[in-house]
Amino acid sequence: MTGTADTAGQESRVTDFSDDEVIIGLEIHCQLDTLTKLFCGCSTDYRDDGPNTHVCPICLGLPGSLPRVNRKAIEYALRVAKALNCTIVEESEFARKNYFYPDLNKGFQITQYDRPLAVKGYLDIEGDDGEKRVRITRVHVEEDPGRLVHKGGADRAKYTLVDYNRAGIPLIEIVTEPDIRSPKEARKFLNKLRATLEYLGVFDSEKEGSLRVDANISIQPRGWFDREGKGKADRGRAEVKNISSYKGVEKALTFEVTRQKNALRRGQRLGTETRHFVETRGVTTSSRSKEMEQEYRYFPEPDLRPLRVCAWADEIVLPELPDARKVRFMQNYAFSSTHAATVTGDWKVAEFYDNLPIDLRTQAATATWVADTLLGELNYRDMSISSVPSDHFCHILIDLKEGNITEKSGVEVLRHILDQIKDTGSCESPKNYIEREGLKVISLKGTVEAQSGVTGLLTDDNPIVIAVKEVIAEQTQAVADFAAGKKEAFNFLVGQVMKKTRGRAKPADVNQVLSGILGKEG
Amino acid sequence: MATLTFPQDDRYNAFITMLDKAETGPGKLSGIGIAIKDNISTRGIQTTCASRILEGYLPPYDAHVVKLVKKAGSGIVGKTNMDEFGMGTTTENSAFGPTKNPADTSRVPGGSSGGSAAAVASGMVRMALGTDTGGSIRCPAAFCGIVGHKPTYGRVSRYGLIAYANSLEQIGPMARTVSDISLLMEVLTGYDPSDSTSVNCPYAHIPDPDIRGLKIGVPEEYFGEGVNPRVASVVWDGISLLERKGADIITCRMPSMAYALAAYYVTCTSEASSNLARFDGVRYGPPADTRQTWHESFQERRRDGFGTEVKRRIMLGTFALSSGYYGKYYAKAQAARQQVRNDFLRLFREVDVIAGPTMPTVAFRIGEKTDPLSMYLSDILTVPANLAGIPAISVPCGTSEGLPVGLQIMGPHFRDERVIDVAYAFEQGVSR
Numbered sequence: 001m002t003g004t005a006d007t008a009g010q011e012s013r014v015t016d017f018s019d020d021e022v023i024i025g026l027e028i029h030c031q032l033d034t035l036t037k038l039f040c041g042c043s044t045d046y047r048d049d050g051p052n053t054h055v056c057p058i059c060l061g062l063p064g065s066l067p068r069v070n071r072k073a074i075e076y077a078l079r080v081a082k083a084l085n086c087t088i089v090e091e092s093e094f095a096r097k098n099y100f101y102p103d104l105n106k107g108f109q110i111t112q113y114d115r116p117l118a119v120k121g122y123l124d125i126e127g128d129d130g131e132k133r134v135r136i137t138r139v140h141v142e143e144d145p146g147r148l149v150h151k152g153g154a155d156r157a158k159y160t161l162v163d164y165n166r167a168g169i170p171l172i173e174i175v176t177e178p179d180i181r182s183p184k185e186a187r188k189f190l191n192k193l194r195a196t197l198e199y200l201g202v203f204d205s206e207k208e209g210s211l212r213v214d215a216n217i218s219i220q221p222r223g224w225f226d227r228e229g230k231g232k233a234d235r236g237r238a239e240v241k242n243i244s245s246y247k248g249v250e251k252a253l254t255f256e257v258t259r260q261k262n263a264l265r266r267g268q269r270l271g272t273e274t275r276h277f278v279e280t281r282g283v284t285t286s287s288r289s290k291e292m293e294q295e296y297r298y299f300p301e302p303d304l305r306p307l308r309v310c311a312w313a314d315e316i317v318l319p320e321l322p323d324a325r326k327v328r329f330m331q332n333y334a335f336s337s338t339h340a341a342t343v344t345g346d347w348k349v350a351e352f353y354d355n356l357p358i359d360l361r362t363q364a365a366t367a368t369w370v371a372d373t374l375l376g377e378l379n380y381r382d383m384s385i386s387s388v389p390s391d392h393f394c395h396i397l398i399d400l401k402e403g404n405i406t407e408k409s410g411v412e413v414l415r416h417i418l419d420q421i422k423d424t425g426s427c428e429s430p431k432n433y434i435e436r437e438g439l440k441v442i443s444l445k446g447t448v449e450a451q452s453g454v455t456g457l458l459t460d461d462n463p464i465v466i467a468v469k470e471v472i473a474e475q476t477q478a479v480a481d482f483a484a485g486k487k488e489a490f491n492f493l494v495g496q497v498m499k500k501t502r503g504r505a506k507p508a509d510v511n512q513v514l515s516g517i518l519g520k521e522g
Numbered sequence: 523m524a525t526l527t528f529p530q531d532d533r534y535n536a537f538i539t540m541l542d543k544a545e546t547g548p549g550k551l552s553g554i555g556i557a558i559k560d561n562i563s564t565r566g567i568q569t570t571c572a573s574r575i576l577e578g579y580l581p582p583y584d585a586h587v588v589k590l591v592k593k594a595g596s597g598i599v600g601k602t603n604m605d606e607f608g609m610g611t612t613t614e615n616s617a618f619g620p621t622k623n624p625a626d627t628s629r630v631p632g633g634s635s636g637g638s639a640a641a642v643a644s645g646m647v648r649m650a651l652g653t654d655t656g657g658s659i660r661c662p663a664a665f666c667g668i669v670g671h672k673p674t675y676g677r678v679s680r681y682g683l684i685a686y687a688n689s690l691e692q693i694g695p696m697a698r699t700v701s702d703i704s705l706l707m708e709v710l711t712g713y714d715p716s717d718s719t720s721v722n723c724p725y726a727h728i729p730d731p732d733i734r735g736l737k738i739g740v741p742e743e744y745f746g747e748g749v750n751p752r753v754a755s756v757v758w759d760g761i762s763l764l765e766r767k768g769a770d771i772i773t774c775r776m777p778s779m780a781y782a783l784a785a786y787y788v789t790c791t792s793e794a795s796s797n798l799a800r801f802d803g804v805r806y807g808p809p810a811d812t813r814q815t816w817h818e819s820f821q822e823r824r825r826d827g828f829g830t831e832v833k834r835r836i837m838l839g840t841f842a843l844s845s846g847y848y849g850k851y852y853a854k855a856q857a858a859r860q861q862v863r864n865d866f867l868r869l870f871r872e873v874d875v876i877a878g879p880t881m882p883t884v885a886f887r888i889g890e891k892t893d894p895l896s897m898y899l900s901d902i903l904t905v906p907a908n909l910a911g912i913p914a915i916s917v918p919c920g921t922s923e924g925l926p927v928g929l930q931i932m933g934p935h936f937r938d939e940r941v942i943d944v945a946y947a948f949e950q951g952v953s954r
Binding site for chain 2: 057060061062063064065066067068069096098100101105106108160162295297298299302303304305
């Protein structure tokens with residue numbers, strides 16, 4: 001028995017979800033990374049400054065002030081609309097969204113309503129079941145409101161302060177069709193969208209509060225969405241408001257799937273509900289519905305002229321976007337599909353890679369090192385690629401390439417400089433560290449005719465020889481096992497030597513010396 | 523450079539704020555004291571819109587027109603009384619008391635720019651700035667017996683004008699002579715990038731009284747029901763004078779007049795309900811009581827801070843924009859507005875200007891208009907020009923019952939010069 005809520009909409013329990021699907025639509029608000037605000041000349045670079053220092057009569061909404069549209073913001077929005085394959089609306093217009101809130105300086109927000117900038121686009125993503133097209137309903141431009149500050153926390157503050165530095169920052173709102181089928185897919189969509197926006201040079205995801213998402217989510221019988229007359233069978237949905245991080249979206253939606261399934265199992269009817277994501281607890285809570293029942297009284301903004309920007313949009317040339325760059329990385333550099341997706345999936349990382357010296361970036365080892373090692377270590381430390389000094393990183397890669405340090409030492413050096421940067425903002429050169437810590441590969445070259453295999457020529461002061469001899473002296477049992485024909489014992493001994501030399505010796509050299517000495521003894 | 527000093531005797535309560543002196547400089551308005559309606563922002567000078575809710579508000583910036591008149595050498599005398607936020611036809615709806623008509627102190631000066639009109643009519647100042655949303659310059663000009671011009675929409679920057687109904691209103695000149703109106707137009711017009719509805723169409727014109735061969739349309743509706751016959755008769759005499767000066771008089775019809783008043787009141791109240799939302803006690807006026815929730819505090823501030831007429835219009839506009847009513851009211855009003863525009867466009871293919879009375883009656887007695895609807899009806903002859911965005915001037919054309927009557931001349935978009943010429947021809951004809 002599946003999808004029973006489908007039948008005449010009575011309240012029946014859903015016990016089996018195998019033939020149901022999760023339906024998700026997103027509304028994404030991103031701050032456009034312009035130098036000045038949407039309707040005035042105030043700087044958008046407010047994050048390190050005191051409250052209400054980036055304001056003027058316009059963004060304060062002082063009586064008599066009038067908005068004037070920042071061309072750059074519209075250009076940025078057009079770039080986004082084009083990159084999302086949207087149709088630019090012939091004549092779009094700004095509208096007023098009227099509501100009262102202390103952070104809203106004019107008592108209305110200038111946004112777009114029934115005539116948005118662009119409609120009907122799509123973004124292709126790597127979905128749960130391979131390549132997937134998520135349709136975009138609309139793209140529009142609006143202003144950010146101010147910000148309320150509750151000193152000492154929302155519950156304990158005796159008064160509320162208002163900061164209008166953020167008021168008037170240009171936002172782009174991107175609305176998707178309900179084409180997303182899992183919380184993970186939602187995350188993937190957002191990652192692809194973020195990458196696309198950063199490639200366009202219109203968005204900086206590292207700025208605090210630069211992204212906010214509202215997510216619509218419901219669980220419906222498979223195929224319900226495309227069915228005619230689905231309204232009757234609708235099991236209800238939740239709109240989760242104001243999620244402010246990429247991880248948060250996946251968390252909030254995952255919580256919702258569980259919550260809604262549990263409710264359906266109990267035979268509850270969900271209805272339509274607005275919920276809030278509580279980031280710290282990882283749960284969504286119901287918003288008091290009375291407060292959310294808004295009447296926005298939209299009407300066209302009389303202080304601004306309609307926008308006719310189709311011809312302008314045609315002139316805009318888009319830069320290389322993530323999909324194209326992925327293909328280029330695979331063709332021109334030695335990238336696997338997976339590594340190419342990882343590196344090109346973040347504009348800053350892709351730029352970092354593209355700026356490495358040509359002989360390094362064409363190497364498979366470099367691709368692996370950036371995609372796996374570097375990004376892994378950055379992620380572990382919650383650091384951005386922009387804090388990595390490219391010259392130091394290249395030094396490590398060159399030392400690796402030339403065999404001056406081992407892979408293991410390379411990772412050690414990288415970790416060391418990243419830790420230093422995280423703690424102090426700067427780091428010593430890899431060269432210094434390698435010398436100080438003696439990480440240079442211990443080579444047999446020059447001390448022995450390595451190729452000859454004549455161990456007798458090995459000088460006793462070679463560190464590998466010393467280490468091998470020490471290990472043989474210490475690991476008598478393993479030596480005995482080896483002598484008795486146990487091959488695994490040899491590997492164990494190699495491992496012990498590697499440990500003693502702190503990874504500076506090449507396994508091949510250790511093999512050679514160890515087998516030479518053991519063979520002689522044996 | 524000269525310092526003007528002013529007598530502080532404001533017997534008509536024309537001013538909300540009076541300055542005792544002002545610096546003047548060189549320029550077209552050198553040495554002239556000018557009064558500014560109190561809904562136009564003046565840096566460092568209290569600007570209240572005649573509302574308690576803005577009492578004590580000192581704008582940190584000058585309106586574009588204020589910069590212009592200062593640059594032209596004039597000195598600001600003070601800020602004139604008005605109907606609160608421009609909402610009224612009498613200047614009785616002021617938190618600072620009514621202004622009296624200098625022609626008869628038992629009468630209202632008209633509104634909403636009644637303070638500016640009284641200041642000019644009484645000779646306190648030579649010229650003043652008013653604002654006209656639905657007749658607020660022309661009505662008090664007619665009632666006080668001075669000249670007032672509402673420019674073509676977009677010709678004068680609205681930057682710094684505290685909005686009542688953005689899509690309808692314009693700042694304009696008020697003076698005792700058409701020449702002064704023309705002089706002030708030279709100063710006020712021109713493109714201002716900070717007003718997106720501003721149009722680059724400067725006024726550089728010397729009034730020309732030669733109107734021979736000019737076609738003047740007179741719509742029947744301007745002499746219809748509700749227009750006082752004695753006022754109508756005075757205005758017809760004025761139109762005859764224009765005919766004697768060589769103009770052709772052509773009677774015509776303006777059927778959209780039937781919807782004009784409704785379209786006007788739906789539009790202006792809708793826009794006002796949104797424009798006035800910012801007055802919530804957070805940024806202006808007496809501080810809010812923070813022991814309440816923000817919602818309660820907003821309600822209290824707005825309940826106590828706004829006058830009755832303002833609250834009435836906010837409620838009307840809020841209703842008209844509500845979902846389920848938007849199509850029935852706001853959208854319909856915009857359609858009616860388009861019909862008014864079309865009527866004018868059609869008429870201006872046949873005639874050069876349109877003439878009629880400015881107001882259907884002479885100035886009301888103070889306290890006479892107690893019913894808001896009958897007050898709204900008195901705007902019927904002025905609102906069509908605002909709905910269409912065309913220029914319209916009111917010029918004194920005699921008296922009825924000893925009270926001034928205004929002749930209204932309307933012209934096509936950006937033909938303020940032509941309208942002013944006709945008014946000038948009339949003024950010259952009367953004085954000869």
